[in-house]
Amino acid sequence: MTVAYLGLGANLGDARQTLKDAVVCLAQQHPLTVLAKSSLYRTAPIDAGGDDYYNCAVKLDTPLSVRQLLALCQRIEHHFGRERPFRNAPRTLDIDILLFGDHEIDEPDLVVPHPRMTGRAFALVPLVEIDAELVIPRLGPASAFLPAVAGQRIEKVKPPCQCLGAGAPPGDPTAGECR
16 A cells, blocks of 8 residues: 555636545545545646636555556546646646655656645645645655745635524524534
């Protein structure tokens, strides 16, 4: 079994819902066990145009090889309508393997640790939320790279209000209370 970290992002369609559904889809895959999921974050596109992105990270345990995990991630992206018309095109869903245990892979179509994650708040902030002590092989603690991305816009998405008083009659002290 290998602990892997995935970065998920989307900026087309109902991106927030797509990310939530994609995490559920990952959790339903037989060989994977989702160990943790970060909050959702809204971020400005980097090196791309289009609407803001929604991002999150997932920590999972898997018996799959890195190639099998990559193939599974690409099948899930395809299921959610991912197209690749050009580099950094807006997307319905993007799933990147950020870390795969302590493995270092440098192949034409797969580099792990992800080569740009230390310069991207949308990757680092959710990772550090999941595991504040996370160490990136050969590079050191993930948290050490946070100051370098501090100028990038990233906002934690607040969950929808879950009002205690939904449907309470007017004047009821719980009407409109949020938790």
